[in-house]
Amino acid sequence: MLSINKGSIPLYQQIVGLLVARISSGEWLPGEIIPSEINLAKELDVSQGTVRKAITELVENNVLTRKQGRGTFVSNHNIDRALFHFFHITDNNGHKVLPDGEVISCRHKKALKSEARKLQLEPDTEIIKIERIRKIASKPTIAETIVLPASRFKGLGKGKSCELPNTLYEMYEKQFGITIHRAEEQLRAVKASQHDASTLGLEVGTPLLSIERIATTLDNIPVELRISRCNTTNHYYQNTLF
């Protein structure tokens, strides 16, 4: 099982792999506690320090969460994580506010060529396309288009389920067992289209901040494509560099 040979991968890295496998296989679900460091050490026949180093790496990647005196848990998507890690829009004072979401349409379609490529799907695969408008302090601020592979989100958008919560990732996790772990965002300045302009109450051609996001699971499978067009008159996208 675990091997400690000359020139091989460090033990703690192998353990990281084992832990990730047990999480993405669903053995340990989001929010659940995992065995204590001591018990994992016994099970894997390594020292506690080595297990600890592996866990530390996963904590830094937001995969696990430590709670002193209680144990180590698989991270889950709550409103805090949504705001802290997956939402970079703030008002002009730098304060984050989670906007309300209001679904405009939700339809099953065949993926466009570009959508299929970005989600690593076969051409013409069935997808769910959601259009929603997000309001901050009752003011329409972001127009969003969300594309999901229909096969992974069975039942979404049929019947009355077009009412979606604000924190979609929490819903993906609870209803579909899909945990978003990582996202790549591409930002551009674009002109508001006719559609954007009318939903956001702006003139056609107004500059909007376009954020195209591809969100992936722990095992790096893309499961959501999201394009947000944001009115940055009273808000901006905040990023910190080190």
Place this chain on the structure above:
Amino acid sequence: MLSINKGSIPLYQQIVGLLVARISSGEWLPGEIIPSEINLAKELDVSQGTVRKAITELVENNVLTRKQGRGTFVSNHNIDRALFHFFHITDNNGHKVLPDGEVISCRHKKALKSEARKLQLEPDTEIIKIERIRKIASKPTIAETIVLPASRFKGLGKGKSCELPNTLYEMYEKQFGITIHRAEEQLRAVKASQHDASTLGLEVGTPLLSIERIATTLDNIPVELRISRCNTTNHYYQNTLF
């Protein structure tokens, strides 16, 4: 000196503080080697593991750089760091290319109210304002305005020194002993002004990605305000979320 009392700050955190102090005081300059973990442990009368933990934290913050077999070094600004950590613009294929910079003007002025606030200066403090245009593959792509407190950059912009290198942070470090450690960026979509439009060869009103950056030193003193207006037709701003 170091205290290990009940309920006090952990030893390794205290050591982080000591190391940071010795770096920002200039005792260890960027690029220089610091004492080995063993020697620091002896000097501070703690175990090597504790020193190691402190250093690890600084390595993760890009303050120190470890080189196996050689030693631990104070990080410096080279082209790699500029590209990897402080430059998020890529072409449409996701490839980073450091653009050329061409200074348009470089003048000493009094800080505007908003500039003084952002750089934490007294109103009317003397600043240096640099306008430059950045080209990628000979094509003007980014219009930049850079504001620096004159007191910290004595001599810059007088005489023929208006020729600036592409990697400014390397120059700040070498010529002025100022190391940029962290930056906050605020992104917006804006209309190209008359000035932007002519320098970038676009029509007035074209959407541009505005990036307002405040860069700070290790001891969190803001030393540069930079506003970039970027034509995102063939480029985008790339960001990764966890």
Place this chain on the structure above:
DNA sequence: AAGTGGTCTAGACCACGTA
């Protein structure tokens, strides 16, 4: 009181770079 994570130690050995 018992169990968990968090800190700290002392020492062994490996991998790498330099001389």
Place this chain on the structure above:
DNA sequence: ACGTGGTCTAGACCACTTG
């Protein structure tokens, strides 16, 4: 050969949570 960082161990004690 030597010194450096990198991994791993075994064990002690502290801080926190729960029963």
